[in-house]
Amino acid sequence: MFRETEILKTGSQILPIKQNLEGAGDFVINVGPQHPATHGVLHLVITLNGETIKKVEPHLGYIHRSIEKMCERLNFRQFIYVTSRMDYLSAHINNHACAMCVEKGMQLEVPDRAQVIRVIMDELTRIASHELWWGAMAMDIGAFTPFFHAFREREKINEIMEETCGARLTMNYYVPGGLMSDLHPNFQKKVKEFITLFKLKIDEYDELVTGNIIFINRMKGVGILSKEDAVSYGCSGPAARGSSVSNDIRKLYPYAVYDKVQFDEILETGCDSLARYMVRIREMKQSIHIIEQLIDNIPEGEFQAKTKAVLKLPKGEFYSRVETARGELGVYIVSEGATTPYRIKFRSPGFSNLSALDKMARGSKLGDLVAMMGTLDLVIPDIDR
Amino acid sequence: MNNEELKIKITELLPSAIFDETGEWLNIHVTPTDWLSFAIQLRNDDLLFFDYLFCLTCIDWTKPAEEKPDLTMVYHFSSTKFRHHIVVKSNLNSSQPQIETVSNIWQTANFLEREVYEMFGVNFLNHPDLRLLILPDGWEGKNPMRKNFEDPINMIKL
Numbered sequence: 001m002f003r004e005t006e007i008l009k010t011g012s013q014i015l016p017i018k019q020n021l022e023g024a025g026d027f028v029i030n031v032g033p034q035h036p037a038t039h040g041v042l043h044l045v046i047t048l049n050g051e052t053i054k055k056v057e058p059h060l061g062y063i064h065r066s067i068e069k070m071c072e073r074l075n076f077r078q079f080i081y082v083t084s085r086m087d088y089l090s091a092h093i094n095n096h097a098c099a100m101c102v103e104k105g106m107q108l109e110v111p112d113r114a115q116v117i118r119v120i121m122d123e124l125t126r127i128a129s130h131e132l133w134w135g136a137m138a139m140d141i142g143a144f145t146p147f148f149h150a151f152r153e154r155e156k157i158n159e160i161m162e163e164t165c166g167a168r169l170t171m172n173y174y175v176p177g178g179l180m181s182d183l184h185p186n187f188q189k190k191v192k193e194f195i196t197l198f199k200l201k202i203d204e205y206d207e208l209v210t211g212n213i214i215f216i217n218r219m220k221g222v223g224i225l226s227k228e229d230a231v232s233y234g235c236s237g238p239a240a241r242g243s244s245v246s247n248d249i250r251k252l253y254p255y256a257v258y259d260k261v262q263f264d265e266i267l268e269t270g271c272d273s274l275a276r277y278m279v280r281i282r283e284m285k286q287s288i289h290i291i292e293q294l295i296d297n298i299p300e301g302e303f304q305a306k307t308k309a310v311l312k313l314p315k316g317e318f319y320s321r322v323e324t325a326r327g328e329l330g331v332y333i334v335s336e337g338a339t340t341p342y343r344i345k346f347r348s349p350g351f352s353n354l355s356a357l358d359k360m361a362r363g364s365k366l367g368d369l370v371a372m373m374g375t376l377d378l379v380i381p382d383i384d385r
Numbered sequence: 386m387n388n389e390e391l392k393i394k395i396t397e398l399l400p401s402a403i404f405d406e407t408g409e410w411l412n413i414h415v416t417p418t419d420w421l422s423f424a425i426q427l428r429n430d431d432l433l434f435f436d437y438l439f440c441l442t443c444i445d446w447t448k449p450a451e452e453k454p455d456l457t458m459v460y461h462f463s464s465t466k467f468r469h470h471i472v473v474k475s476n477l478n479s480s481q482p483q484i485e486t487v488s489n490i491w492q493t494a495n496f497l498e499r500e501v502y503e504m505f506g507v508n509f510l511n512h513p514d515l516r517l518l519i520l521p522d523g524w525e526g527k528n529p530m531r532k533n534f535e536d537p538i539n540m541i542k543l
Contacts, residue, residue: 061519069530104409231436231465234493245465247437252468317408319440319461330440330461345442347461355496384519 026054031369033062039136039373040380044357051365056358064384071344076102076176076311079341084170086346087382089129090324092121095174100255101320101331102176105313112299114178115256120191120294121173122256122322123287127198128157129325130280130287137277137374138209141218146209153201156194160187176311178304191295195288202284210281219274223360223372226271233359234352237327238283239376242276244269249323261293276375312339326350326377350382386432386469394433395471398426410461410470417475421485427462427473428490435462435471438491441498443505445532447479455479456505460487477507486512504530 026047033043041062047055067086071079080098084091096118103110135150158168163184165173173180209215225235230243240247248265250258266282268275313335321330327349334343353376360372386394388411395402399419405412415423427435440461447455456477463470475484486509488495498509499518506528509515517524528534 059518061521064519066529229492232492234438234491234497236439247465319409328439332440332442332459332461334444343442343444345440347440351496351500352493355493359492 033059039378042354042378042380042383044369046361046366046369048366051367053361053364053366053369056361056369058354058357060384062384063381067385068344068346071341073340075339076313076341079344080174080176081172083346084172085381086348086385087324087326087329087350087379088170089132089379090125090326091169091171092118092125092173093322093324094329095172096122096256097320097322097324097329097331099174099176100322101318101333102311102313104320105316105318105333105335106176106307106311108177108305108307110178110305111302112257113301114303114305116294116298117179117183117303118174119256119258119261120291120298123290124157124160124191125171126325127284127287128154130284131157133280133325133374133377134205134209137377138215140370140374141215143209143212143215146205149201149205149208153194153198156190156197160190160194163187163190175304177307178302180304182303183298188295188298191291195292195295198288202281202288205281210277216274218368218371219277219375220270220272222273222364222368223276223375224271225356225360229356229359230271233356235327235356236349236352237323237325237377238266238276238279239327239353239356241266241279242268242375243271247328249321249328253321255320255322257294261290263290273371273375280377310339312337313341321347324349326379326382327353346385348382348385350376350378350380351385354378354383386467391433391469391471394430398430399423408472410472412472412474414474414476417477417484420473420475421487423473424485424487424490427471432467434464434466436491437463437465438487438493438497439463441494441501443501443507443530445479445505445530447532456482456507458484458501458507481508482506483508483510485510488512504528506531 026049029046029048031044031046033041043059045057045059046053067082070082080095083094083098087094131150131154135147138146161171162168164187165171225243227243227245230240230245236247244267246265246267251265263286266279266286268278315337316335318333319330321328329349330347332345333341336342361369388406391411392404395413401419403414427433438460442459444457444459456479458475458477460473477484486498488498496518498512499515501507502509502515503517503520
């Protein structure tokens with residue numbers, strides 16, 4: 001897949017960058033909040049020396065809605081819908097974490113049918129999210145065409161979602177105890193069509209971008225995040241697995257039916273932007289593998305457990321976590337026995353991953369910052385909440 | 386290590402620790418004065434090795450039950466090596482809430498503590514960069530996640 005060329009071989013012989021240019025003072029520039037490469041309203045204050053980054057300070061809060069405070073006034077059925085607006089690219093997976101946390105507190109048994117459908121939906125969401133990331137990532141570093149390729153396939157997933165859940169972006173399909181409604185009759189047929197199509201296209205992605213020499217030169221050795229730093233900064237998801245930190249929640253602490261399906265946890269040892277890129281590309285193939293195992297084996301039966309109209313969580317603390325497309329999402333509910341959560345905390349993956357950006361960026365060129373931010377796959381509403 | 390082994394090990398390190406096993410993981414209550422030295426031991430002990438701080442937050446108890454402490458800091462730890470978990474809690478006084486920072490032990494605490502600082506008004510001693518992170522400049526003094534926070538213009542009461 002990789003074509004070793006003369007440029008790559010001589011790449012290591014480039015003279016080291018002068019850390020402090022003579023006569024050049026520090027220079028502060030603002031990237032964002034309205035900048036195409038920040039994928040939303042993220043504001044970075046960057047201190048530069050020449051072209052070398054000395055410090056990156058993220059300023060957050062441009063899309064802060066205080067979802068945690070909002071949830072304190074919503075009951076256990078309502079608060080799930082707000083979380084679709086956090087990480088809008090993995091709406092289903094966010095809902096899964098919240099539904100699971102309420103089910104844990106209520107000790108509800110979720111029917112097998114609902115569990116399997118949830119996993120299929122989660123994996124479709126993961127593919128859709130990674131596709132958007134792939135297109136945007138390539139566009140960030142100057143390749144425009146992949147964006148259209150990615151959205152062409154993503155559209156198929158959106159159609160599947162629209163039929164079953166009624167929405168294309170902020171889907172609300174999971175309720176405590178199961179699913180809101182049963183699957184659309186076309187669901188299995190359409191998913192199988194999508195799998196056949198996507199298997200052809202994913203290799204095309206590799207041909208188009210992954211093996212491209214310009215792309216590799218932009219990504220390799222850029223944004224180094226060592227294994228120790230990744231753990232210390234609380235990174236999760238592909239950002240951590242690119243530094244060979246094993247932390248796939250689906251594998252380590254299986255939920256739903258993840259312990260019954262076969263898939264690999266993707267680990268890369270490169271610790272750079274290219275490693276994080278490869279993790280996501282390979283993860284898409286694993287997601288397809290999971291869907292293939294389940295799509296013909298959706299058990300018959302109820303899609304929702306019988307629950308009371310008003311849910312009351314017993315007094316106590318409940319924590320559930322899932323693997324979203326960006327990493328580990330934790331939902332921490334403190335209940336006082338009422339119909340609303342007393343305190344709710346969302347441990348969002350993007351927030352911790354963003355905090356590692358400063359460490360990654362120091363000492364590298366300003367132009368590489370875009371490649372680093374691209375591979376962190378930041379979704380700003382997820383960070384600000 | 387399972388919960389029983391963790392309990393024995395932690396009692397050796399900190400005899401004053403109070404345990405609570407009602408939740409999913411072992412909960413440990415420590416006083417704010419013991420926290421920093423205990424945190425260093427949690428991270429550096431070869432058998433505990435809690436190197437992953439995955440959730441740091443604060444709970445405001447002020448409103449419904451008067452006998453409860455005012456604020457509780459909650460730290461969720463796991464170990465990437467042994468895969469065991471603990472939850473450490475520390476009660477703070479709301480008139481002057483302060484606790485030592487752990488951002489030099491777990492780097493992720495830097496941002497998470499800044500969030501708690503602005504949302505709950507907890508003062509983290511020796512924090513390298515304790516500024517507002519999410520809230521706009523000039524917001525100091527008001528803590529939106531506290532239960533007694535009032536904003537007549539922007540808050541809609543149902």
